[in-house]
Every structure is written in structure tokens, then in C-alpha cells.
Amino acid sequence: MLATIIRRLLQTLVVLLVMSALVFVGIYLVGDPVSMLASPEATDAQREAIRVSLGLDKPLWMQYFVFLGQAVQGDFGNSFLTGEPAMRLIVERMPATMELATVAMLMSVLIGVPLGIIAGLRPRAVSSRTIMTGSVLGFSLPNFWVGLMLIMLFAVQLGWLPASGRGETVSVLGVPLSVLTLDGWASLILPASTIALAKCAMIIRVTRAATREALPMDYIKFARAKGISEKRVLGVHLLKNILIPIVTIAGLEFGQVVAFAVVTETVFSWPGMGKLLIDSIINLDRPVVVAYLMLIVFFLVLLNLVVDIIYTVLDPRVRLERRT
Amino acid sequence: MSAEMTIDHSGSVHGCTSVVSTSGSGAPVLEVRGLKTHFFTRAGIVKAVDGVDLSVGEGEIVGLVGESGSGKSITGFSLLGLVDAPGRVVDGEIRFNGEDLRQVSASRWRALRGNDIAMIFQDPMMTLNPVLRVDTQMVEAVLAHNRVSRETARARALEVLTKVGIPSPEERLRAYPHQLSGGMRQRVAIAIALLNKPRLIIADEPTTALDVTIQGQILYEMQKLCRETGTGLIWITHDLAVVAGLADRVAVMYAGRVVETGTTEAVINHALHPYTHGLIASIPTPSTRGKPLDPIPGMTPSLLNLPEGCAFRTRCGRATDACRQAPEAVEHRLRHWARCWHAGER
Amino acid sequence: MTTPVSPVESVAPVQAAKVETPLRRFMVDFCASKLALLGVVLLLLTVGAAIFAPWIAPQNPFDIATLDILDSKLPPGSESGDSSMTYWLGTDGQARDVFSAILYGMRTSLMVGSISVLAAFAIGATVGLIAAYFGGRIDAFLMRAVDIQLSFPAILVALILLAILGKGVDKVIIALVVVQWAYFARAARGAALVERSKEYVEAARCMSLGWGRVLFRHVLPNCMPPLIVIATIDLAHAIALEATLSFLGVGVPVTEPSLGMLISNGFEYLLSGLYWISFFPGIALAIAIIGINLVGDHLRDVLNPHNAA
Numbered sequence A: 001m002l003a004t005i006i007r008r009l010l011q012t013l014v015v016l017l018v019m020s021a022l023v024f025v026g027i028y029l030v031g032d033p034v035s036m037l038a039s040p041e042a043t044d045a046q047r048e049a050i051r052v053s054l055g056l057d058k059p060l061w062m063q064y065f066v067f068l069g070q071a072v073q074g075d076f077g078n079s080f081l082t083g084e085p086a087m088r089l090i091v092e093r094m095p096a097t098m099e100l101a102t103v104a105m106l107m108s109v110l111i112g113v114p115l116g117i118i119a120g121l122r123p124r125a126v127s128s129r130t131i132m133t134g135s136v137l138g139f140s141l142p143n144f145w146v147g148l149m150l151i152m153l154f155a156v157q158l159g160w161l162p163a164s165g166r167g168e169t170v171s172v173l174g175v176p177l178s179v180l181t182l183d184g185w186a187s188l189i190l191p192a193s194t195i196a197l198a199k200c201a202m203i204i205r206v207t208r209a210a211t212r213e214a215l216p217m218d219y220i221k222f223a224r225a226k227g228i229s230e231k232r233v234l235g236v237h238l239l240k241n242i243l244i245p246i247v248t249i250a251g252l253e254f255g256q257v258v259a260f261a262v263v264t265e266t267v268f269s270w271p272g273m274g275k276l277l278i279d280s281i282i283n284l285d286r287p288v289v290v291a292y293l294m295l296i297v298f299f300l301v302l303l304n305l306v307v308d309i310i311y312t313v314l315d316p317r318v319r320l321e322r323r324t
Numbered sequence B: 001m002s003a004e005m006t007i008d009h010s011g012s013v014h015g016c017t018s019v020v021s022t023s024g025s026g027a028p029v030l031e032v033r034g035l036k037t038h039f040f041t042r043a044g045i046v047k048a049v050d051g052v053d054l055s056v057g058e059g060e061i062v063g064l065v066g067e068s069g070s071g072k073s074i075t076g077f078s079l080l081g082l083v084d085a086p087g088r089v090v091d092g093e094i095r096f097n098g099e100d101l102r103q104v105s106a107s108r109w110r111a112l113r114g115n116d117i118a119m120i121f122q123d124p125m126m127t128l129n130p131v132l133r134v135d136t137q138m139v140e141a142v143l144a145h146n147r148v149s150r151e152t153a154r155a156r157a158l159e160v161l162t163k164v165g166i167p168s169p170e171e172r173l174r175a176y177p178h179q180l181s182g183g184m185r186q187r188v189a190i191a192i193a194l195l196n197k198p199r200l201i202i203a204d205e206p207t208t209a210l211d212v213t214i215q216g217q218i219l220y221e222m223q224k225l226c227r228e229t230g231t232g233l234i235w236i237t238h239d240l241a242v243v244a245g246l247a248d249r250v251a252v253m254y255a256g257r258v259v260e261t262g263t264t265e266a267v268i269n270h271a272l273h274p275y276t277h278g279l280i281a282s283i284p285t286p287s288t289r290g291k292p293l294d295p296i297p298g299m300t301p302s303l304l305n306l307p308e309g310c311a312f313r314t315r316c317g318r319a320t321d322a323c324r325q326a327p328e329a330v331e332h333r334l335r336h337w338a339r340c341w342h343a344g345e346r
Numbered sequence C: 001m002t003t004p005v006s007p008v009e010s011v012a013p014v015q016a017a018k019v020e021t022p023l024r025r026f027m028v029d030f031c032a033s034k035l036a037l038l039g040v041v042l043l044l045l046t047v048g049a050a051i052f053a054p055w056i057a058p059q060n061p062f063d064i065a066t067l068d069i070l071d072s073k074l075p076p077g078s079e080s081g082d083s084s085m086t087y088w089l090g091t092d093g094q095a096r097d098v099f100s101a102i103l104y105g106m107r108t109s110l111m112v113g114s115i116s117v118l119a120a121f122a123i124g125a126t127v128g129l130i131a132a133y134f135g136g137r138i139d140a141f142l143m144r145a146v147d148i149q150l151s152f153p154a155i156l157v158a159l160i161l162l163a164i165l166g167k168g169v170d171k172v173i174i175a176l177v178v179v180q181w182a183y184f185a186r187a188a189r190g191a192a193l194v195e196r197s198k199e200y201v202e203a204a205r206c207m208s209l210g211w212g213r214v215l216f217r218h219v220l221p222n223c224m225p226p227l228i229v230i231a232t233i234d235l236a237h238a239i240a241l242e243a244t245l246s247f248l249g250v251g252v253p254v255t256e257p258s259l260g261m262l263i264s265n266g267f268e269y270l271l272s273g274l275y276w277i278s279f280f281p282g283i284a285l286a287i288a289i290i291g292i293n294l295v296g297d298h299l300r301d302v303l304n305p306h307n308a309a
Helices: A002-030 A033-037 A044-053 A060-072 A086-121 A126-140 A143-157 A182-214 A218-225 A230-268 A273-282 A286-314 A316-323 B003-020 B072-080 B106-112 B134-143 B150-163 B169-173 B182-194 B212-229 B240-246 B264-269 B274-281 C007-031 C034-051 C098-134 C136-151 C154-165 C169-196 C199-206 C211-248 C259-270 C276-303
Strands: A170-172 A175-177 B030-041 B044-056 B061-065 B087-096 B117-120 B200-204 B232-237 B249-254 B257-263 B330-333 B336-338
Touching: A002 A060, A002 A286, A086 A126, A086 A175, A086 A182, A086 A230, A086 A273, A086 A286, A126 A182, A126 C276, A143 A182, A143 A230, A143 C211, A143 C259, A143 C276, A182 A230, A218 A230, A218 B117, A230 A273, A230 A286, A230 C154, A230 C211, A273 A286, A273 C154, A286 C154, B030 B072, B044 B061, B044 B072, B044 B087, B044 B232, B044 B249, B061 B072, B061 B212, B061 B240, B072 B087, B072 B117, B072 B200, B072 B232, B117 B182, B134 B150, B134 B169, B134 B182, B150 B169, B150 B182, B182 B200, B182 B212, B212 B232, B212 B240, B232 B240, B240 B249, B240 B264, B249 B264, B249 B274, B257 B264, B257 B274, C007 C034, C007 C276, C034 C098, C034 C276, C098 C136, C098 C169, C098 C211, C098 C259, C098 C276, C136 C169, C154 C169, C154 C211, C169 C211, C199 C211, C211 C259, C211 C276, C259 C276
Parallel strands: B044 B257, B061 B232, B061 B249, B117 B200, B200 B232
Antiparallel strands: A170 A175, B030 B044, B030 B087, B249 B257, B257 B336, B330 B336
């Protein structure tokens, strides 16, 4: 187990290095941030001064090594725009994104799993066919457009919910969370639903497939032969078995959701990492972009590792085989 | 198990039966007449079970013998109401302790299953839920039918595991199914069947997937248990030799119908139906050593389109025009029935 | 190299003759699902609209000369100032007829999506086939690249690429190809591995055919079914991704807008209640994607009996 973790972390390191190099070089080629920062009347001398202060006068490879050296110490440079440490900017906005992603994922699973089981129990019934057709709709509708339409309906026409921004937050262990306030929920529900629509559809499909695969199994029949209540047969025997693939997929999708939050945050002006990324790309704020990517890569690999561990915990066949 | 041992064995079984036989000493535990279970598929109607008569007395062991595809497993499922769509029981009578099981409600079925009637499946790897511990699966079987505490249920599980001869049962309880060997798993399955002291156990080829030595042990233990507790047992198998050493009565199935039924001694030594005769004759014994084997010619017909009348007639040496009519079950000798127009010939 | 006219050549005609009946069976199976047929109808609608846009559209919304600024922000069903046409779906901030804009936008959306899928298919399938055929280190290396590519969220890869490459339809296509090729590579490799162990590959190799010929003339046709399913589903993803990128402002340029860009244009008017500028292009986009997904879904069930509903 330990060996795997170490191996994984080493792999992450390699990927991080490659990624950082690629992005570093790429963004370097894109444009000249100095022209964005300096006022149009700035003289060449002033521009040069800015360039030097940002370390942009050095050759590319040297800039990269400086970056690496600092990165290892946790310093990802300062934002070209605001001068604040890039990593700190991102970490500040992380709770907002994580909160959104977590709520969205929870919604998807809590709604999607039961619906998926229903659809899997009797595949030819009207209810299950409706659910499946609904799920096609769910992942076909473009995510950002759904967000727009939700805003239009609930914020503009009905005026029930705010169209943008995050609600009131309460600090928990130093982390500001908006799930604990009613106002927070009012702002959270639209963006979370937007994300949840597509993910829910996916979870429904996976659950249904897993259910259909598990139902004809002998152990289900045997459980019934023991006279166990149908509620327990489905709720314990079936559920515990299908949870394994579902949790694995939900875990991996969580990573996708965090990344894709870029779009939702733009639509709803949600103050998270994603919005920061888009703005930074448009403003050529390289340190922030690079810092974001490093963080995301690290997060994704960590997530993969966590999902693997969860899988091992859930499936005793895997867990106990490893020891022997 | 060689046939010689079997034939000899049947001599001693015969003796056993006459001593212990409680069959006939009261109403039968299970009485089945004319059971028909059909599957309504897109390809047509599969008549998996098309006329089965069975009766099991208290403490009696009945062997249900047939090749794969003869419908014996489906018979077992039908007796528990576990036939999956697109199949269902279409005809026949099933009386359990006098209760008509075809009229019974879903909740009554659940009360009966695992409690009064228990079933042991063929492949223990797949019948035990791989992600649940053994104790969970045993305790839930007790709790489903008895309002007792978890500790009491667990104690009962322990007791039964010991009875089926599992060493260090406490450890096994905490294990997961895949950590146990095949023989051990099957003993757990048998233990589960015994948990609530059922009146009838249906065992569907429980030893087919096991080593021959384990098979012998389990057969012996099952027999002992049934004698001791007075539990009726239907042992479904394709192996006539197994049944010969174990059962009091034998029912032979072919293509969905019971074609012969009688005491083990009678069926094996005085087979009436040509199919039974063929089965016995095709078992190699020391006396037939060196001679070519005598298999039954032809192949089992598909259950989708059975031959008209007697299903065996396409492979039968005694077949005549009369066989185009499905034969009725006739009691040729005392408690020895056969479905054949030419029963006992040759 | 002279190859005698024998087994290899005769393998092909036999396969060609067999194609007839499976094709017919496939058509029957496919048409059994009403939903799939609905999908086909939707697809035909959208593709037809895209192809015939210049003839159907009442206005060319990108020819500034035809626009009358006074007609801007009109709700659906309004008449134009000079009563020459009806704006069935309203007009946007620049007085462009939304209906016409949708037709032209659909063109761009479908074109970008299709081209990128075809290119990704070509590249990905080639990589996958090569990996499966040669095995060993080549396989390990290629698949590692695929795995790394696949573990990254598509949207991020596309965003960064476009940030580097800049705006333009061609750049968008490149970004989409980079994001998608890995799916094809993995699927092609999987299918090719199954085929590799089959006899006709042995036979072809015995004939000393070059690996290119074996791969593309013999193995590839048999790998098509799963690849076609992936292509269909991927087309929907590509179109949606392009729309998202354009919505974010890093996709197609203003001069050649896609449906995503149209939706983005309408965003600012949403809060003032002018919903139609974003709403209708979204519906059009949804119809296209739903159509593709319905077809792709059923294709998957038909071509892979394991998943059959």
C-alpha cells in the first residue's frame, strides 16, 4: 500500500514538472503582460523597469528555473496584476469552488442513485424509460445554457433567487462556508443545480447499468430465498454491491466538476478558482494560471489516490487479497 | 463413487429405509401434482417444467435426478416461488403441510422462505454476497423470521456452524465469503438453510462444484441431519450414483416431466422407464470393465419444441405409435410410478 | 513485391459479401427504437438547416449592410422597421435576426465539431492501432500518453491551448482534436487487441504485407463498430465543448460565430429580460446535441449487445 502511494506521488511529480514546463513556455509565447500592465503613455524605460521587476528580462529557461526553485518552497510568484502571491490568491478562492462542487456532487448522488436503481429494477417499465430519456436530456443540454435559463426563470422572471454571487458565509475552522446560511443556500442552489443536472444524468446511467448487472446474480436470489424483506435485499445486498462502481465514478467525476466549475462560475459570477482562472488567462497573468494548473494537477492525482483507497475499503475482495 | 459401491450401498439404504422410514406415517410435508412452469420468451414458450409430481414425507430424502436442461432446478425454484420473469408457474398444485402455495401472498412467501422451506444453491461462491460478512448473512436470516436480539441470532449461527462441522466457527463468522474454501462455503450455505429449523430443504446440486471427497462428507452429514431433525430433503442432482447412496425415494426427470418415481431400491434395481434404465446402464461398473459403454442414443430435445407426446420417444428403443400420446403416470408397483406406455418391458 | 492473387485478396471479397446481411440486420435493429428514429429526425433537421442556411435564412446577419440598427432588441414575432420581413425569433443587440443567426451559427458549430471529430478519429485510431499492433514499449509509451491526456479535464486542456494559440476557428479545431484523440486511441487499441489475435491477421502477416496495409485494410474495418459509437458520442461532446469555449470568449471569433457565441452575446441582455437572444440559440444547440446523443445511444446498444436495454 505504502509503495503504491509513493509511486503515485513520484508520478505526480513527473507530471507536474512536464505540465509546468509546457504551460510556462506556452504562456510565455502568448503575449506580453507588460503591455497590459503599463499605461499606454509609459516610456520604454518605464516598461523596461516593469519588465525587470517581474523578472521578465531574463532568458526563458532561467525564468523557468527560478520559478521551479520558488515553487518547491511554495512560492509561485506574484500575480502580474495585483502583485499578491499567486498561490494565495487561488487558495483564498478554493473554498468557494469546493463548496459548489461538493454540493453539486452530493445532489447528483442523492437524486441519481435512487432514480438509477428504479430504472434498473424494471427496465421496460414506463417510469424507467422516462428516467432514461430524462437522463439523455440531462447530459445533452449545454451546461452553461442551462445556467442561463435557470437565471432567466428564477432570478429574472420569478425573482426568487439571486442571479449571481455567493451568499453570506460563516467561518468554520477558518474556512468561510456559505452552506450554513439560508442566504448562502439561496445563492448556491442555482449554480449547484446547473452542475448537478448533467452529473445526475451520468450517475443515473451508471447506477442503472450496475443494478441491471447485479440483480440477476445468485446472491440476490439467495437472499430472497432466505426470506429477507425486499427492502433489505435492495437496500443492503444490492446497494452495497453497486456502490463500488458508483463511488469510484462519482469520485472521478468530482475532479471533472471542480475543473468544469470554470464555466459555471463565469455564468453565475461565483467567486471561485475557476473565475479567477478565466480572468487570469484573459489578462495574461501567467503566475496565477501556472499556480492554478499546478494545484489542479496535484488535486486530481490526490483525488485518484483517494478514490483508489475508498475502492479498496469498500470491496473486501480487493482489500483482503492484497494482504495475502 | 463407483457404481458397485452404489449398488451395494442401496442394499444398506434399503435396510435403513425400512427401519427409520416415517414416510406414510402422517401427511406428507410436501405434495406436488402436475406442476408446470413455463417461460414466455420472444423465441417462444419454453416449457421448463411440464408435469412434475412429487411428495416428500417427514424426514424423507427424495432425490430429483435429471440431466442439465431437464428442468430440475426450475422445479426447485418453483417450490419457493422464486421463478424469475419471463417465467411463471402456470399449472399444478403445491401443498406444503396442507397449505396451498399457489394461493399464497407475497408476505406469506417471505415468511415461509428460509423459515419453513429453505434452499441450498449450487455454486456457493455466487450465492453468498461477496461484500457482506458471513455473520451478517447468517444473522439476517435469523432476524428475518424471529424477533430476537442480535446476540441470540449470532449464537444460533455459531451453533449451526458447529453442527455442520466447520472448525473454528467464530473466525469463520467474521470472514468474507471469498476467504473460505469451496467446501467451507457450501457448509455455510447448508448451515444457513438449517438456521430456522425448516421442515423442508431443497438442495440444488449442492455438491456438484466440490471435490469428490468433500462431496462424500457433505452427503453423509446431510443424511445424518435429516434423520436427526426429521427435516424433509429434496436433493436435486444429475448424478444418479449420488442419489442412490443418499435418498429414500427417487424421482427421475426428463425434458420437464417426472418420468419415474419410487423408492431408491425399486427404481435402481427394477427401473420401469427406458430413460431410467438407460441412465443406470450407462454408469460404468467394475463388471462392465473393458466393454464399450452403453450411452443413451441421441440428444435431449430443446425445451422450445418438444416432440409431441412422450418427449423421450425420439431416443427410445421401445417407441411405438402409441407413444405419440403423452403417457399418464401409472402406479405399476407399490408406490412406484412411471410415465411410459411400455413400462417395465425388455 | 509481388503478392500472388490468393488468400489475402480473397479474404476481402468474402468480407464484402458478408457485409450485406449484417448491414440489413443492423438497419432493422436500429429502426426498432423510436427514440433513435427521433434522434435521426432531429439530426436531419439540424444538418439540413446548417447546409441550406444561405437559402433558408431570411437575412444574412453578418452582412452589416442589411442590418437596420433601429430593429435591435426586438422581441420574437416583431416586424422589421421597413416591414420587409418578420423577425420570428427576435433580434439581438446589433439588430441581427436571431433565426438567421441561428442557421449560420449552426453551420459553424456543426462544421467545427465534425472536422475536429474526424481529425481526432484519424489520429487517435492510428495511434491506437499502432500501439496494439506493435505492443511492447511502443504500446506502453503511447498508452501512457493517452492516460495522461485522459486524466486531464477536457475543458482545462482546451482553455490553456486556446490561451496559447489565440482565437480563430482553426485554433479551436486544433484544441478540440487535442482533447479528443485520446478517446479514439484507447478504443481503437482495445478493439485492435481483440482483432490481433484473430486468424486473418496471422494470414495477412504471413503474406508479408506491410504493417500499414494489415492495419488499415484489414484490422481497421473490423474495429469500426465501437469506433463509430465513440465518434457519434464524441461529436456531441465536441459541439458542446466548442459552444462552451465560445461562450467563455476563447473560441471562435466574432466574425464567424457559432451557437455558443450567440448565447454568449445574449448573456448581457438576460438580466433585462431579453431572453430570446440566448434562449433560441440554446434550443437549437440542444436539439443538435440531443439528436446526436439519441442516435449514438441506440447505436451503442445495437452494436454492442452487452449494453442492450
